[in-house]
Amino acid sequence: MAPLRSWSLALPLGLCALLACGDDGGDGGTTAASATEGSASESASASASASAGSGSASAGETTGGGGSGGTDTGAPEGVIPPILGVPNVDDDDEDGKADWNQVPFASDNDLTTFALPAWYLEGLADGDKVELTLAGEVDQVRLWRGEDVLLGDAGGSTPTTATLSAADAAALELRVEWADFMRGATLTIRHLGSGGSELAVDEVELWSAPMLVNHHLQPAEYVWGVPVQSNGSMINEFKKVLGDRFISISSMDVWIQDELEWALATAPGKRLNIAVDSIRDRPLDAFVKGLKAPDIQPMTWGVKGTQTTEDKFGNLEVTPPHTAGGVAYPHGRIYYGKGATCGPNQILTDHLARQKVQRPIEVNTCWLCVGHVDEYISFVPDPSSPKGFKFLIADVDAAYELLDALPGNTAIPRYGDSHGYATIGELVGDNTLRALNQDIQADYIDPVREQLKAELDLDESDIVRIPGIFERIWGCSYKDNGVAALIPGMLNLVVVNVEDGPLRIFVSDPFMRPNGVDQASDPLIANFKAALPDEYEIHFVDDWYTYHVAIGEVHCGTNVMRTPTGAWWEDSRHLFTQP
Known part of the structure; x- marks a missing residue:
């Protein structure tokens, strides 16, 4: 078995035991659907934008990927850092629908972009494959590949495993979103050789922010x-x-x-x-x-x-x-x-x-x-x-x-x-x-x-x-x-x-x-x-x-x-x- 490479936010495997996985998310609160009105909302919105920084751009914040400026979360060299974000419970396009219930759109700034880092891609050879497995609170998170859910809550189903060719892995850019506050999952990334042997295993934590x-x-x-x-x-x-x-x-x-x-x-x-x-x-x-x-x-x-x-x-x-x-x-x-x-x-x-x-x-x-x-x-x-x-x-x-x-x-x-x-x-x-x-x-x-x-x-x-x-x-x-x-x-x-x-x-x-x-x-x-x-x-x-x-x-x-x-x-x- 290949050695495990992981970096933990003080939470190893066993997320369910610590975070009561399997609940129905019912304490996630109900959202209000009224239209924005008056200077109070405008001031609050301006305040939010001023504090959000460059990460409020529509592309979302890149975490742990691409080798070109992901969030510095303190992960050691050769380890993929955690993927962090906020729950996508607001209404960025102001259409009266919670953004979690929609396919990602340009102005939705609450998704976190993830790509495999350059050092990882350099280790892939032609014929190799990358297997992604999602575990934990899988019904509270989605990993989008374009307009399709690759892993997580897809509405009628919850896919938890995907296998990519080396070429697809190199081009992979996922957008990660969460349904609720303080939800955790683990993404296991297995590097498989052309014969199917396991060459390396990485584990990446996914966390939505607490309220x-x-x-x-x-x-x-x-x-x-x-x-x-x-x-x-x-x-x-x-x-x-x-x-x-x-x-x-x-x-x-x-x-x-x-x-x-x-x-x-x-x-x-x-x-x-x-x-x-x-x-x-x-x-x-x-x-x-x-x-x-x-x-x-x-x-x-x-x-x-x-x-x-x-x-x-x-x-x-x-x-x-x-x-x-x-x-x-x-x-x-x-x-x-x-x-x-x-x-x-x-x-x-x-x-x-x-x-x-x-x-x-x-x-x-x-x-x-x-x-x-x-x-x-x-x-x-x-x-x-x-x-x-x-x-x-x-x-x-x-x-x-x-x-x-x-x-x-x-x-x-x-x-x-x-x-x-x-x-x-x-x-x-x-x-x-x-x-x-x-x-x-x-x-x-x-x-x-x-x-x-x-x-x-x-x-x-x-x-x-x-x-x-x-x-x-x-x-x-x-x-x-x-x-x-x-x-x-x-x-x-x-x-x-x-x-x-x-x-x-x-x-x-x-x-x-x-x-x-x-x-x-x-x-x-x-x-x-x-x-x-x-x-x-x-x-x-x-x-x-x-x-x-x-x-x-x-x-x-x-x-x-x-x-x-x-x-x-x-x-x-x-x-x-x-x-």
Whole structure:
């Protein structure tokens, strides 16, 4: 038997055992078919094209072939490197059909071109043959030869073996496409002599990109918000600071974070933006479906009509990159709220877990009326920190320590209007409220802080406790006796770290002050600024009447598209085999 030449993305043979081969691909999401509309989609499309690089040309990116400039994936000399790409789930010709369901066309930039390298062809003699065998998730990949499927999913059949003459092998140019995210296969290439003897065997891995959800350390490209009469001050601050990087959406549905989560699939020279559309299906659903454009694909995981509050995307966030337990997570880890009595739909969570690279963490949010992680947890970049970020978590004890030291007769009219506390003294003097919050701290916040401290290998210097007080929401429509922020949740914030620009965050103004008193005199603002890195340009915005009193804050009312960082095929191979 000829020696095996292979180069692995940390995944040897046995793909099925590791990637649950043979499933029906049902967690691949459903695509939206609406037409593109408005500047939001145009901006997103421009962003995608700018980041995709030369690989977005219609011919696709050449990987491992031709001897004239395939993608440098680090394969040793004399070994064929892996074939990498993004799933072909968008609609590059804008004909209303998913490109996977069509024969390749000129403007389809999501296929990866593969040809046998020059050194391989030099070893072929007249009369030799090359046998190609495809194994693994063969129903999730196709190898096109012209307009015909040579190997993989051909619709009614799935050919897995092809034999070529030496001349045909020399002229071979395949275009490889994938149906879904994080799908793997192996192409075995056998060099057969004229008598049929096996002279050499090469194995090439084929991988489609995982879907990666954005984290706060990635540079921000665009911010979306929904102007209505009551949030004009907040929207105007975003417009003033961000200019044309802020995009206004016309709707009466102001909760844009709940409807949309941006994610990315990348490969050498390729970028696919995924607008993950929640099964919430309120008026902003039409906006998300309208984002559909070349290299931008709205997709949904879940069944319409089965949504819970935890299916909204204030409950889907990502930690910054970190190393914990000796394992590096270069793209961070997804975290969402789930517990015995609450949680997002399993179709979505199974899909997220199958991506491997951002292994999800579940934290308890069942105690919250709305049940979202962004109500009491966040992360911000910190260039001066060894880890590069700070972990922010709400803290009841910090709030009472701060407020107990203030004059009790300080008027706080916003709280009088909305929460029934006209002064700081009335707020801190409510012993029933204090007891409730002490229980929240002990029963829910402290355990989650310790959980994430252990999961992320954090020490105390990495953690910032943000003062927070919660109140019971009687008649909460989502769960009995759930609570929500009484003090505006200042960690429900927006990180806008534009490349080559300042580190900016937009934070809910806590209004712990009398009317007519400026922000500089607000004790909660002073405390927040002192706790955050000096590099930040912090904008405290008025979200009170649109978001805060409706159990949300500034993060709930905005959405951010971000630039991909890192390369999963280089930095995350070790995670493919993690449980």
